[in-house]
Amino acid sequence: MIFKKIRKGHINWQDFLCSIPARDYVFQKDAYEDQIDRTAEYIRNADCVIIGVGAGASTAAGIQYGGKRFTDNFAEFIKKYGEHYMTDMYAAGFYPYPSEEAKWGYWSKHALMNRFDPPALPLYTELYDIVKNKEYFVLTTNVDHQFYKAGFDGKRIFATQGDYGKIQCQKACHPKTYDAEELFHKMDEARKDCLIPSELVPKCPVCGGNMAMNLRCDNYFVEDEAWHEAADRYADFLEQNKDKKVVLLELGVGFNTPIIIRFPFEKMVRENSSYSLIRLNMDEAVVPESFGKRAIGIGSDMAKAITDIRGLVL
Numbered sequence: 001m002i003f004k005k006i007r008k009g010h011i012n013w014q015d016f017l018c019s020i021p022a023r024d025y026v027f028q029k030d031a032y033e034d035q036i037d038r039t040a041e042y043i044r045n046a047d048c049v050i051i052g053v054g055a056g057a058s059t060a061a062g063i064q065y066g067g068k069r070f071t072d073n074f075a076e077f078i079k080k081y082g083e084h085y086m087t088d089m090y091a092a093g094f095y096p097y098p099s100e101e102a103k104w105g106y107w108s109k110h111a112l113m114n115r116f117d118p119p120a121l122p123l124y125t126e127l128y129d130i131v132k133n134k135e136y137f138v139l140t141t142n143v144d145h146q147f148y149k150a151g152f153d154g155k156r157i158f159a160t161q162g163d164y165g166k167i168q169c170q171k172a173c174h175p176k177t178y179d180a181e182e183l184f185h186k187m188d189e190a191r192k193d194c195l196i197p198s199e200l201v202p203k204c205p206v207c208g209g210n211m212a213m214n215l216r217c218d219n220y221f222v223e224d225e226a227w228h229e230a231a232d233r234y235a236d237f238l239e240q241n242k243d244k245k246v247v248l249l250e251l252g253v254g255f256n257t258p259i260i261i262r263f264p265f266e267k268m269v270r271e272n273s274s275y276s277l278i279r280l281n282m283d284e285a286v287v288p289e290s291f292g293k294r295a296i297g298i299g300s301d302m303a304k305a306i307t308d309i310r311g312l313v314l
């Protein structure tokens with residue numbers, strides 16, 4: 001219902017954002033083994049599992065945006081644009097590239113490294129094992145396609161923030177996205193001194209203007225037909241399961257965009273006594289104390305935790 005409400009503008013934001021007082025958050029002191037045992041039990045007994053996943057999960061899975069993975073692969077970009085700005089792939093994505101040739105020179109490499117080249121990573125395939133025999137739905141702010149690669153049903157995934165594999169009109173003049181895999185490979189082969197040749201710069205087929213990555217980073221993000229269908233399927237899934245025993249399994253969702261997964265998940269637990277929340281988060285595994293046993297906050301190595309949960313659920 002949440003996304004339908006957002007689309008129709010009916011949401012009461014004050015209510016939505018303020019439903020959990022900050023003072024209610026606690027780091028649980030339970031032993032790790034107990035938390036994993038209880039998590040597995042909740043999942044085994046659940047009618048359905050809703051998986052909510054943010055950037056922290058892909059970092060834990062191995063797609064690190066900084067460190068050696070960045071400095072090794074983007075050395076010429078760091079040299080050209082300066083290490084003060086080029087600190088990691090997140091910062092590099094926001095660099096004000098001086099031309100379309102420079103912009104696509106960077107983004108084609110970023111997309112190949114984070115979306116097209118990596119295989120399905122173990123954290124995601126193990127996560128799939130955990131839910132594959134259950135009713136499930138995935139809500140994610142990640143744009144790296146890992147859920148699709150790991151075998152999750154595409155009809156049960158709602159990736160709200162876009163896809164590194166797609167491009168759109170920069171001014172969103174029409175609500176369509178375009179598959180860019182082939183184009184990015186061509187750019188990658190032709191790139192020289194961090195720039196792609198002008199003839200490979202994509203132009204909007206409708207207005208003739210510049211194109212952009214299909215990522216929610218400004219008000220011009222295109223929510224295409226597939227996006228709306230996924231939003232509706234998610235809303236329907238929530239509606240169909242609203243009175244059932246539901247486990248909300250949240251991985252690596254921080255406070256960058258908490259209104260998409262983190263806060264709505266907490267709101268659902270607050271409003272439904274048959275819901276429980278499993279929160280895996282390296283630094284921010286705080287959970288509302290008032291949820292009591294219905295919340296489990298696991299702050300240790302996420303990849304290990306998923307392996308351990310899988311071992312008990314299967």
Ligand SMILES: [Zn+2]
Binds near residue numbers: 206209
């Ligand atoms: Zn256009």
